Amino acid sequence: MTPDLSVKFCGIKFPNPYILAAAPTTDDGEMVARALEAGWAGAVLKTTSVESEPVELVYPQMGAIQVNGQKLVGMVNIDLISKRHIDQVEKDVRNLKKSFPNKVIMASIMGSRKEHWQELVFRLEEAGVDMIECSFSCPHGMPERGMGSTIGQNPELTERTARWVKEAAKRAPVMIKLTPNVTDIVPIAQAVKNSGADAVCAVNTVLGLIGVDINTFAPIPTVDGMGIYGGLSGPAIKPIALHFVSKIARNVDIPISGVGGISTWRDAVEFMLVGARTVQLCTAPMHFGFRIIDDLIDGLANYLEEKGFSSVQEIIGLALPKLTTYEHLSRTHKVKSQIDLETCIKCDLCYISCRDGGHQAISLKEDRTPLVDEEKCVGCALCPQVCPVGAISMKRVA
Amino acid sequence: MVPRSLSPKERKDFSEVIMSFTYQEALFEARRCLYCYDAPCIKGCPAGVNVPEFIARIRSENVLGAAKVIYAANPLGSICGRICPTEALCEKACTSKLLNVPIAIGHLQRFACDFALSKGKVIFPYPKPDKDPVAVVGGGPAGLSCAHFLRLQGYDVTLFEKEDALGGLLLHGIPRYRLPEQPAKEEIALITSGLKRERGVLNREQAERILSEFQAVFLSPGSNIPVKLDIPGEEEEGVISANDLLREVAPSKAPLPSFEGKEVAVIGGGASAMDAARTSLRLGAAKAFLLYRRSKEEMPAFPSEFEGALEEGVEFYWLVSPVEIRRINGRLELKLERMKLGAPDESGRRSPVRTGRYFRMEFDLIIKAIAALPDRESLKIWPGLELDRNGYPISKDGQSTNPKIFLGGDILKAGTVVQAVADGKTAAGRIDSWLKQGGAR
Numbered sequence: 001m002t003p004d005l006s007v008k009f010c011g012i013k014f015p016n017p018y019i020l021a022a023a024p025t026t027d028d029g030e031m032v033a034r035a036l037e038a039g040w041a042g043a044v045l046k047t048t049s050v051e052s053e054p055v056e057l058v059y060p061q062m063g064a065i066q067v068n069g070q071k072l073v074g075m076v077n078i079d080l081i082s083k084r085h086i087d088q089v090e091k092d093v094r095n096l097k098k099s100f101p102n103k104v105i106m107a108s109i110m111g112s113r114k115e116h117w118q119e120l121v122f123r124l125e126e127a128g129v130d131m132i133e134c135s136f137s138c139p140h141g142m143p144e145r146g147m148g149s150t151i152g153q154n155p156e157l158t159e160r161t162a163r164w165v166k167e168a169a170k171r172a173p174v175m176i177k178l179t180p181n182v183t184d185i186v187p188i189a190q191a192v193k194n195s196g197a198d199a200v201c202a203v204n205t206v207l208g209l210i211g212v213d214i215n216t217f218a219p220i221p222t223v224d225g226m227g228i229y230g231g232l233s234g235p236a237i238k239p240i241a242l243h244f245v246s247k248i249a250r251n252v253d254i255p256i257s258g259v260g261g262i263s264t265w266r267d268a269v270e271f272m273l274v275g276a277r278t279v280q281l282c283t284a285p286m287h288f289g290f291r292i293i294d295d296l297i298d299g300l301a302n303y304l305e306e307k308g309f310s311s312v313q314e315i316i317g318l319a320l321p322k323l324t325t326y327e328h329l330s331r332t333h334k335v336k337s338q339i340d341l342e343t344c345i346k347c348d349l350c351y352i353s354c355r356d357g358g359h360q361a362i363s364l365k366e367d368r369t370p371l372v373d374e375e376k377c378v379g380c381a382l383c384p385q386v387c388p389v390g391a392i393s394m395k396r397v398a
Numbered sequence: 399m400v401p402r403s404l405s406p407k408e409r410k411d412f413s414e415v416i417m418s419f420t421y422q423e424a425l426f427e428a429r430r431c432l433y434c435y436d437a438p439c440i441k442g443c444p445a446g447v448n449v450p451e452f453i454a455r456i457r458s459e460n461v462l463g464a465a466k467v468i469y470a471a472n473p474l475g476s477i478c479g480r481i482c483p484t485e486a487l488c489e490k491a492c493t494s495k496l497l498n499v500p501i502a503i504g505h506l507q508r509f510a511c512d513f514a515l516s517k518g519k520v521i522f523p524y525p526k527p528d529k530d531p532v533a534v535v536g537g538g539p540a541g542l543s544c545a546h547f548l549r550l551q552g553y554d555v556t557l558f559e560k561e562d563a564l565g566g567l568l569l570h571g572i573p574r575y576r577l578p579e580q581p582a583k584e585e586i587a588l589i590t591s592g593l594k595r596e597r598g599v600l601n602r603e604q605a606e607r608i609l610s611e612f613q614a615v616f617l618s619p620g621s622n623i624p625v626k627l628d629i630p631g632e633e634e635e636g637v638i639s640a641n642d643l644l645r646e647v648a649p650s651k652a653p654l655p656s657f658e659g660k661e662v663a664v665i666g667g668g669a670s671a672m673d674a675a676r677t678s679l680r681l682g683a684a685k686a687f688l689l690y691r692r693s694k695e696e697m698p699a700f701p702s703e704f705e706g707a708l709e710e711g712v713e714f715y716w717l718v719s720p721v722e723i724r725r726i727n728g729r730l731e732l733k734l735e736r737m738k739l740g741a742p743d744e745s746g747r748r749s750p751v752r753t754g755r756y757f758r759m760e761f762d763l764i765i766k767a768i769a770a771l772p773d774r775e776s777l778k779i780w781p782g783l784e785l786d787r788n789g790y791p792i793s794k795d796g797q798s799t800n801p802k803i804f805l806g807g808d809i810l811k812a813g814t815v816v817q818a819v820a821d822g823k824t825a826a827g828r829i830d831s832w833l834k835q836g837g838a839r
Contacts, residue, residue, distance in 0.1 A: 068457065069429040345496040352435035368436060388432055389497065 003304035004311040005297065009277045010173035010198045010255055012130055014041040014104050017268065017312060018296050021259050021280035022046050022108035022133060022177075025290075027082050029092035033099060035285070039293040042104030043096075044280065047081035047135045048089040049109070050116045055083045063210035063220035063230070072287050074236030076210035078221060078228055080141045081110050086123055093127040106131040108177070110138070112147055114164045121168035132172050134165050134197075137179035137204030139231050149179040149204070155191040162195035173198035175257060178244070180237075181207045185244050189252040199255040201280065203244045205231025234283040237261045242274055249275025249320055263292075265299030272312065273319035334398035335379035337361065337372045343391035344370065350383040350392060358382050399427050400502050406709045412574040412647070412680060415706065416480075419502075419509040428456040431501050434493050439503060442491035444820035445472040449488055449503055456510055465514030468507055471823075473522065473546045473589045474539060474568075476515060476581045478816045479508030481572060483700035487816070512581065520588055522546065527554035530613035530833055534558065535600070537590075538566025539815045540618035540807030543822025544829075546589045548616075551830055556594040558608070564590050566620055567808075568815065570645040573673050575680070579650045605779040609802060613837050614829045617783075617791070617798070618807035618822070619776060625769040627665065631723030632766075636730050640666070640674035640767035647677055657763065658682035663732060664712075665689050665720055666767030667697035672704060674765045675712040686712045687761070691719040691737050696747040719750060729760045772809050796825050802838050804829055 005016040020026050020035055020043040027046040035043060049055065057080055064075040082089070089107055096105045107129045111117035121132055135148060136158055142148030151157045158176070166174050176192045178185060180203040192200050207229050211220040219227025241260025248256055258276025262268055263284035271279050284292055304312060339350065346368045354362040361376035362383065374397075384392040401423060403416040419427065431453040439449040448467050455464035468475040482488075484504035492500035514520050529552045534545045537559030545555045563569055565586045568577065600608075608615060624639040626632060647654055662678040664671050667690035675686040688707065690697060693716045697704065708714075715734075722733040733756055740751035774789040782800030784792045791798045793805050806812065806821030 069426065345493050346434075346438075347432045347493045348435035349432065364436065368438070 001305075001310065003301055003309055004313075005301060005304075006311075007277055007313055009257070010131065010175070012104055012173065014278055015102065016041045016297055016300075017272065017276075017278045018293060019044060019104070019106070019257065019278055019280045020285060020290075021282040022135065023282040023286065024079065025282060025285050027084065029095055032092070032096055032105075035290040035293075036096070036100045036103045038290040039297060040103075040290065041278075042106060042130070044106040044108050044133050045082075045089055045092060046084070047108040047110050047138070048084060048086050048120070049081055049111060050119055051085045051087060053085070053110075053112065053116070055080055055085075057083060058223045060221045060223070064234070065210060065236070072234050072283065074208075074210065074232055075234045075283050075286075076208055076221070076230035076232050077205070078140050078223075078230040081108075081135070081138070086120055090123055090127040093124060093129050097128040097130075104130045106133055106175075108133040108135055109165075110135045110142065110147055112145065117161065117164045118168035121165055121172075121174075125170060125172055129172055131175060132165065132169060133175045133177055133201055134162065135177050135204070136161065137177045139179060139181050139205055139207040140229055149181055149207075152177075152179040152188060152204075153182050155187045158188050159191035159195045162192050162197040166196045166198075175199040175201050177201040177204055177259075178248075179204050180240055180244050180260070185247055186251045189248040189254060193252050193254045199257060200248060200252075201257040201259055202248055203237075203241050203260050205233045206237050206240055208232035233261070235261050235263055238267060242270060245271060245276050246274035246320065246323055249317060250323065263287075265296050265303065268296065268300060269303060269315065270319075272316050274323075275317045275320055277313075277316055332398060334396070335381070335394040336374050336377045336397050337379070337381070337383050338393050338395040339370055339372060339383075340391045340393070341369060343389050345389055345391075346370070347388060349386045349388065353382055353386045399423065401505050406711065409575065409710055410680065414480075414578050415575050416505075418512060419505050424456055424461075424506060424509040425459070427502050427506060428453045430494060431457070432493055432497075438491035438493060439488040439501075442488040443471075444487065444814070444817045445478070445823065446820070447471040447475075447488075447507070452510060453501065453503070453506055456506060461510055461513045462517065462519050464510035465520065468511055469514075469520060469522075472816065472819055473543060474585050474815065474819055476508055476511035477539075477568060477577060477585055478819065479504050479506075479511055480581070481577050482816050483702060483814060485701050487814075511585075515581070515584055520585075522550065522589060524549045524592060525552045527552055529553045530837075531556065531611065532614045532616065532829060533608045533612040534616045534618070535608070536566065536618035536620060536807065537561070537564040538618060538620050538807055538818065539568060540810075540812060540818035540822040540825075541566070541616065542586065542589055543819040544616040544618065544804075544806060544826050545593055545822075547823050547826035548829065549593070551826070553830075554594075556596060556612070557590070558596050558600060560597060560599045562597070567622075570648040571622075571641070571670075572815075573644060573647065573677050574650065575676070576673075600776070600779060602779040606781065609781065609800075613802075613833055615803045616822070616825050616829065617780070617803050617805050617809065618818070619773065619809060621772045621790075621808035621811075622770050623773050623789075624766060625771055627720055627766055627768065629720055629722055631725070631730075634723055634725050634730060636725075636762065637723060637764045637766065640664070640670040640765050641770065643674055643677060643765060644670065647681070654681060656682050659684050660762035661685045661687070661760070662763045662765060663687045663689055663759070663761040664765045664767055666769070667692065668699050668767065668769070669703055670770075671765075671767035672699045672707045672712075674767050676707050676710055678763070678765070679710055679712065683763075687715060687759075688712050689715045689718050689720070689732075689734065691717065691750040692747065693717055693739060696739075717750065719752075721756065723764060726760075729762055730764055731758055731760050732764060733758050770808075777809075796821065796828060797832075801832075 022044040109120040136152030138148030143150040174197040238261030258271035259280035452464040452467040489500040531554040718734040736755040737750040739748040743749040772789040784799040807818040812818040
């Protein structure tokens with residue numbers, strides 16, 4: 001039987017857990033329509049503001065790191081909220097709701113004072129928006145004006161602002177998008193909970209400097225010779241996002257939409273296993289287009305079917321009980337490196353990494369076949385990480 | 399991946415068949431390298447080029463650094479990147495072969511060396527000579543390599559070569575579609591700049607003088623006397639040797655002979671035979687046939703050379719041996735005997751065995767490319783140099799029966815340019831340690 005991919009999130013039914021995050025991909029009703037047509041469950045329209053809020057963008061906006069030819073392992077942007085103010089977004093919401101009544105249309109908002117936040121909520125609800133997301137998390141540009149992550153880094157500001165929005169929202173659930181640029185996210189998520197808001201979205205981009213041009217000495221991206229810190233996204237931040245999502249899930253009783261470095265159905269499964277009810281993507285569709293939804297959906301369905309789940313909701317939080325503290329990790333559990341010589345191609349990367357980065361437990365035979373000395377092997381599991389053919393596993397010995 | 403090459407239809411002249419990697423292609427290919435520890439490719443390279451190190455440097459876009467690694471081991475890096483039978487050497491040993499296809503090591507080497515050459519960044523820091531005088535006889539790849547490595551160590555080297563141009567077979571034995579003149583001349587010029595030279599053909603008296611004036615001699619005269627077919631009619635007009643043909647078409651401005659409309663037979667199965675056949679087609683031959691007395695598996699030519707000939711339309715006749723040539727009505731009639739394979743001979747390959755069954759074919763030209771042997775007469779001038787029955791000097795670890803004379807290149811049966819380079823390098827090391835132990839004193 002085909003597993004049910006739909007999820008209930010803040011009382012709203014999503015046909016599947018995949019949402020386009022507020023980003024360039026959702027900055028235009030026509031683009032969002034194509035994405036929803038392609039199969040995405042919903043979209044958070046790019047963050048908008050009241051008409052009086054000036055939005056001046058600079059170009060270029062993007063920079064990325066590639067690792068051994070793999071492009072966009074991490075991407076930094078210095079984009080801001082949308083240039084399109086609430087008057088245009090209202091129209092998009094109306095049109096999209098009309099064309100896609102079963103898809104979830106969310107809008108992301110940002111304001112500099114209470115009246116603005118509340119006006120945005122009022123007008124979006126009038127337009128028929130399903131859910132409202134509030135950006136307390138943009139790490140670049142906006143904080144210089146007391147907006148974005150300035151709010152999300154402070155529990156008091158978070159609670160106060162979230163309360164303004166929640167007060168104004170008569171119908172649509174309110175979700176607060178959090179920044180990872182904090183020492184502890186739990187008090188922030190708790191502040192959201194205290195405000196009465198309905199959900200959190202974790203996490204926004206990580207403040208970063210993607211690179212420096214070694215010829216011009218200018219930061220990247222370079223705007224007329226100068227640069228700033230930007231927001232890092234893409235696969236590189238997945239571990240950071242997983243940490244924050246699981247941390248919130250373990251400590252605060254609030255629905256979570258997970259975001260940060262998700263590019264495949266596997267990533268999505270991991271986010272749901274640590275407590276996310278929906279997931280948002282941005283960098284991956286920016287890289288490869290909306291079409292990735294086909295594999296996101298199919299891969300997830302096949303996984304669930306193979307594991308015997310009838311609904312994707314059954315996997316939410318399954319990994320959480322297995323997260324513990326160092327103190328509680330077993331001291332008697334022992335593993336040893338085990339090399340499958342049938343698969344081994346004798347590149348000897350395990351040998352050199354164990355020699356110079358481990359415990360000198362792997363030696364080479366005359367024919368360059370690696371040999372594990374179980375006396376010396378402490379079971380650190382560096383070698384399976386470097387093996388290019390997956391020939392090494394960690395065998396449990398105690 | 400491999401770089402683009404000319405399609406067989408585009409191969410009408412002597413333009414280089416295989417293109418260079420573009421910068422992006424080279425990066426793409428370099429990224430596939432696993433960076434093996436104790437990498438088998440290094441052992442597969444006669445010159446011992448540190449392949450994973452130079453590829454890692456291409457990957458980090460330190461291409462000049464990559465060239466530095468290559469040139470430290472092989473001063474003819476660009477040349478060898480083009481003409482090495484990598485499929486039988488480094489790439490044969492490549493670990494990535496077990497994943498999919500080997501890394502295109504030769505093409506990457508060519509890319510890195512050409513990059514450094516184009517920037518004028520290939521510089522060999524020869525010190526002022528302060529060590530013993532050493533003579534190098536023969537200016538082919540082995541001799542040039544030996545002179546290079548000796549000079550790097552401070553030896554006072556004099557090169558004896560009868561031809562004006564240095565490089566030996568590199569300039570007159572390898573067709574330009576495999577090795578264009580430019581990179582060859584450029585690398586040769588770099589390692590011969592400031593090298594003391596003496597020209598002219600040597601005689602006994604000069605050999606004795608050299609032995610008395612120099613503390614050691616590196617002898618690498620090559621092995622280029624074509625072996626005769628030893629059949630009736632061999633002297634007929636229209637029967638030529640592959641060596642002569644390849645030498646004639648080698649210079650870039652040479653007036654090329656026309657084989658327009660001719661049917662050409664090439665007798666042999668080695669590199670020269672493939673080159674002669676492919677050259678004949680480029681000269682306009684209507685057809686080029688390659689006749690070899692054993693089967694495809696026993697051919698000494700490397701797979702890439704055979705593939706090239708096959709792509710270009712050379713027709714192969716295996717297990718046939720020439721018996722007689724007759725001139726009939728202006729054409730050459732070649733009588734051939736069908737052969738079969740017998741037990742392996744001393745080379746380890748299955749030997750051709752006569753069947754007594756004959757047939758005849760007609761050609762306009764017959765090119766002999768069966769083998770080449772050392773020039774016995776030119777070797778006899780060296781006192782104490784003993785030769786075997788084929789004219790090769792008898793040696794142990796590259797040192798001849800006259801302990802002052804070291805050997806390398808085709809006279810040591812190098813077979814490839816990279817092996818000749820390796821011979822020269824090894825001999826330079828041996829000469830150094832032999833002289834440090836007192837030499838002939």
